[in-house]
Amino acid sequence: MNKLILSTALLALTAGGAFAADTIRMGTEGAYPPYNFIDDNGEVAGFERELGDELCTRAELTCTWVTNDWDSIIPNLVSGNYDTIMAGMSITAERREVIEFTQDYYPPTASIYLAPEAGIDLTGAVVAAQTGTIQAGHVATTGATLLEFATGDETIAAVKNGEADAVFADQDFLLPYTEDGSLVVVGDPVPLGEGIGMGLRKSDAELKAKFDTAITAMKEDGTLNTLLKKYFGDETSIY
Structure with a gap:
């Protein structure tokens, strides 16, 4: 019993320490174009790759990309296999019971x-x-x-x-x-849903704040709208 409690505590400590890490691991599916997909070079590409890279630059974070099957994408975030989810994930009350979200970076569609x-x-x-x-x-x-x-x-x-x-x-x-x-x-x-946002562990409040600040800046200077139109067309919902 004590070993189980210790293991659980260590997992929680590890999962909660993402912001202190040298590199933030950005989790995505890589199979949902144009949000995210794998290009001819075997690299993550699409709207969320370009947006995520820009958010990391603005937040002064070093980021890498990790792919994960959709059906286990939330459990593997919680267990610490990566630090964020950017995978066309709609913000819902049910998901908020398990993880936290940034503000939306794509309005409800x-x-x-x-x-x-x-x-x-x-x-x-x-x-x-x-x-x-x-x-x-x-x-x-x-x-x-x-x-x-x-x-x-x-x-x-x-x-x-x-x-x-x-x-x-x-x-x-x-x-x-x-x-x-x-x-x-x-x-x-x-x-359906409340827009699309970045998923994070509930323990990573500081990391969430960094990304929220970057998303706000992109909304205010118009660059997020430019990206939305680039990938989803001139008729898409914008901010």
Whole structure:
């Protein structure tokens, strides 16, 4: 028992010491374009990579990037495998019970359904969504049959191979899949979440303050809006 208590205490101490470390490890999924993805050189790229690097520069922090599967991304933050989450993660009350968030760096935006053809009855459909997302939680309340997958790409594949009738995810992730005409938007957009923010351990208040200050500065000087338009288009929500 005493060994278990000591081990738990040491883990908490280690996890709480991120700000004192020489390098801040930025955790992301690397599989949710244009928010984050792995480029042809095997490097993390996308909106959150560019934004995160700029935030680290403004906060005078040395940062490196770490990838982690979405379904374990919060547990591995809490256990100390990295120090932040920048992975298109919506701020929700449920997640706030486990981790802390910075202020949002992307305003609340809509989620949408895609299907092979218009006119599908979504309430009676089989709908694919990525596990552990607010979109999966929403589908579960609609009366539709929820089919969960580990990655966004798998949700798209499930619709294209007939395993699911529709897919539900962030509008910015799904819209590129309509360009070849194989999938179309069905139903109305659904606003979910409180915007997208950076996740941190609750013990890292000083690190959170550093990043909040940097996000505020980018909002005030317009550079965050410039990045949002670069990756999500001129019609995207801005500050």
